[in-house]
Amino acid sequence: MKFKTLSDYSLRDKRVLVRVDFNVPMEQGIISDESRIEAVLPTLRYLQEQGARLILMSHLGRPKGQKESQFSLKPLVRVLKRLLPGTSVSFLEETVGDQVERDSHALKAGDILLLENLRFHKQEEENDKDFAKKLAKLGDLYVNDAFSASHRAHASIDEVTHFLPACAGLLLDSELKQLEKFLTHPKEPMMAILGGAKISSKLALIEHLIPKLDTLLIGGAMVGTLLEAQGIFIGDSLSEPSLRKEALSLLEKVKEKKCKLVLSRDVVVVKNKDSGEEQRITSVHDIREKEMIVDVGPETVELFKETLMGAKTVVWNGPLGRIEVEPFDRGTRQIAEFLAHQKDMITVCGGGDTVSILNKLGVIEKFSYVSMAGGAFLEWLEGRSLPGLKALEKAAAKGAWKAK
Numbered sequence: 346m347k348f349k350t351l352s353d354y355s356l357r358d359k360r361v362l363v364r365v366d367f368n369v370p371m372e373q374g375i376i377s378d379e380s381r382i383e384a385v386l387p388t389l390r391y392l393q394e395q396g397a398r399l400i401l402m403s404h405l406g407r408p409k410g411q412k413e414s415q416f417s418l419k420p421l422v423r424v425l426k427r428l429l430p431g432t433s434v435s436f437l438e439e440t441v442g443d444q445v446e447r448d449s450h451a452l453k454a455g456d457i458l459l460l461e462n463l464r465f466h467k468q469e470e471e472n473d474k475d476f477a478k479k480l481a482k483l484g485d486l487y488v489n490d491a492f493s494a495s496h497r498a499h500a501s502i503d504e505v506t507h508f509l510p511a512c513a514g515l516l517l518d519s520e521l522k523q524l525e526k527f528l529t530h531p532k533e534p535m536m537a538i539l540g541g542a543k544i545s546s547k548l549a550l551i552e553h554l555i556p557k558l559d560t561l562l563i564g565g566a567m568v569g570t571l572l573e574a575q576g577i578f579i580g581d582s583l584s585e586p587s588l589r590k591e592a593l594s595l596l597e598k599v600k601e602k603k604c605k606l607v608l609s610r611d612v613v614v615v616k617n618k619d620s621g622e623e624q625r626i627t628s629v630h631d632i633r634e635k636e637m638i639v640d641v642g643p644e645t646v647e648l649f650k651e652t653l654m655g656a657k658t659v660v661w662n663g664p665l666g667r668i669e670v671e672p673f674d675r676g677t678r679q680i681a682e683f684l685a686h687q688k689d690m691i692t693v694c695g696g697g698d699t700v701s702i703l704n705k706l707g708v709i710e711k712f713s714y715v716s717m718a719g720g721a722f723l724e725w726l727e728g729r730s731l732p733g734l735k736a737l738e739k740a741a742a743k744g745a746w747k748a749k
Contacts, residue, residue, distance in 0.1 A: 348737035349512035351388070354486055356395035360449050362484025363388065363514065364501050366491040366717070367403035367421055374420040380704060381493070381717050382424055388490045388514040389429065389457070398452035400483050402440065402460045402501055404494070410467025418462050425457060432457055440466060441479035449483045469500050477504035490514025492521065493718035495733025502733040511740035521734075523714040524725060527693050532657035533559065538649070538680065540565030541663030541698070544592065545585055546723075550662075553727045555598055559656070560605040562649055564641045564665035564676065568609050571596070572629055579629075580614065580636040607652050611642030619670060640666030641676035650683050658691040659684060662723060664698045677702050685711035695722035 365385045370377045392399055406416040418436070425434045433456045439445050440460045452458055460483075463469040468476035477500040481487070487509040489495065494502055495517070505511075513521075537554055539547055544567040555561065563571065569582040574592035599606045608629075614636040615624045626642045627633075641649070653659060661684070668674035677699070684692045685708035694703060695716035703709045716722045724731060 348734070348741045349510075350518050351391060351395075351488065351512060351515065353512060354510070356392060356397040356486070358454060359397050359485040360400060360452065360483065361392055361397045361486050361488055362400045362402065362480065362505075362509065363392070363488045364491045364494070364505075365401050365403045366493045367401075367418060368405050368494075369421075371405070371420060376420065376424060378701060378704060379424060379428075380700070382421065382428065384717055385490050385514070385516050386428060388488070388516055391515060392488075393429075393432070393455040396454040398449070398454060399457045400449050400452070400460065401457060402463055402480065403491070404464045404469070404499075404501075405462050406464070408462060408464050410464065410470070412465045416462050416464070418459060422459060425459065429457070434459065437461060441476065441483070446482050463499075463501050470497075472498050472500050472504050474500075474504055474507075476500045478508055480505050481508035484509060487511040488514045489733055489737060490516045491733070492517045492716075493721050495718075495731045496721040496724045496729075498732035503736045506736040506740045511737055513737055520716060520718070524693075524716070527658065527691050527714055528660065528726070531557070532691055534656050535658040535660070536560040536562065536653060536656040538562045538564070538653075538659065538661040538665075539663050540567065540665045540677070541696075542566045542583060543585060544570045545588055547663070548588075548591060548595065549727045550723055551595060552598065554660075555602045555604050558604045560607060560652055561599065562607040562652060564609055564645065564649070565663055566638060566667070567663070568612075568629075569638055571608060577629060578632055579638065580632045580634060581616075582614075582632065582636070582638040605652075607648065609638075609641050609645045610648060611644040612638045613640035613642055613666070613673065613676075615639055618667060639670070640673040646676050646679050649680055653683070653687075653690075656690060659687075659693070660726070661692070661694045661699060662696045662726075664702065668698060668702060674702065678706060681706055681708060695719070695726075 366381055369381050408416040422434050422436045436459045438461050566583040569579045569584040571592050573579050573584045574589045611628050613624055616635050618637055665676040666673040668677050681702050692712045693714045694712050697719045709715050
């Protein structure tokens with residue numbers, strides 16, 4: 346990647362417009378996981394040390410282009426004040442406009458101004474040029490430190506780079522370097538664990554990874570589609586029957602590329618997916634009427650562990666069960682704990698649900714690299730060009746910067 350970084354600019358007294366990803370889990374103003382906020386702190390501290398004035402912008406949830414109080418970023422002010430003691434953190438209930446511009450100019454070195462949710466404006470997701478111009482008026486330099494949002498061609502990610510000098514923040518730069526270090530030329534054998542609900546969201550990823558993999562392990566609800574495509578009865582388990590042809594084609598491609606495929610042998614099934622009551626462990630060949638798969642079974646967990654022992658690099662995306670309901674997070678937790686204790690193995694994990702389990706277990710630090718990104722992580726693994734990164738590269742190629 347050829348883009349500029351913070352070290353390429355003199356930052357003293359500059360208004361620095363930072364695109365962060367504060368899309369955090371929050372209910373009634375209470376944030377249950379501050380990982381994404383903590384991840385951007387090195388960038389914020391560096392900018393403060395350099396004497397910059399910080400204007401932060403982010404999205405939260407899907408408010409559909411209008412103000413909705415449950416998606417306000419205001420509760421994040423107290424979190425930022427706690428994580429950055431002594432910092433003046435102010436909040437505006439607007440995102441763009443004359444008053445916002447005036448307030449950005451009034452900031453002192455080290456101060457932080459947090460703007461309201463970008464997605465309260467429909468123009469954000471439309472990558473609107475005029476909206477991007479209004480955002481650009483709030484800074485002297487634009488910094489993208491939201492790798493997790495860089496797969497979106499939105500105004501605060503893409504179009505804004507046409508109107509300001511633009512560079513990568515410390516977090517984004519670090520994320521890409523880590524991904525390239527571990528996965529561009531991985532230590533072999535390389536294996537991947539894929540879980541989650543729908544195989545439709547992983548087909549492109551699987552096809553891109555197969556030639557690079559020694560073994561592919563698949564769990565989670567998405568295994569239902571593969572089992573059903575092979576004529577195995579899955580009861581009321583989640584499936585995408587319209588993808589039967591694609592599922593069978595995938596199974597053939599795995600054979601052609603000599604990539605070993607490991608699917609669930611046994612599963613935990615229930616008749617009520619929201620309750621841990623009346624569950625049973627069964628072979629995938631003995632699922633009954635009205636039962637649904639909610640987790641991998643103990644035999645599968647041991648099979649996965651035994652298989653993974655032969656890997657030098659492991660990439661993991663997606664939970665292996667319905668982790669939001671205990672005890673259907675058991676399989677995911679057991680694999681997480683197993684990988685966390687493999688000292689001679691490169692372990693790379695990405696995706697919000699999977700990372701949340703690592704957080705709960707307190708094992709994030711034991712993984713070689715953990716990406717907070719979900720969709721962006723997947724698209725990077727698929728080999729796609731991410732709009733946010735492409736925008737930074739184009740901005741760097743301009744040389745002496747000029748606005749449109």
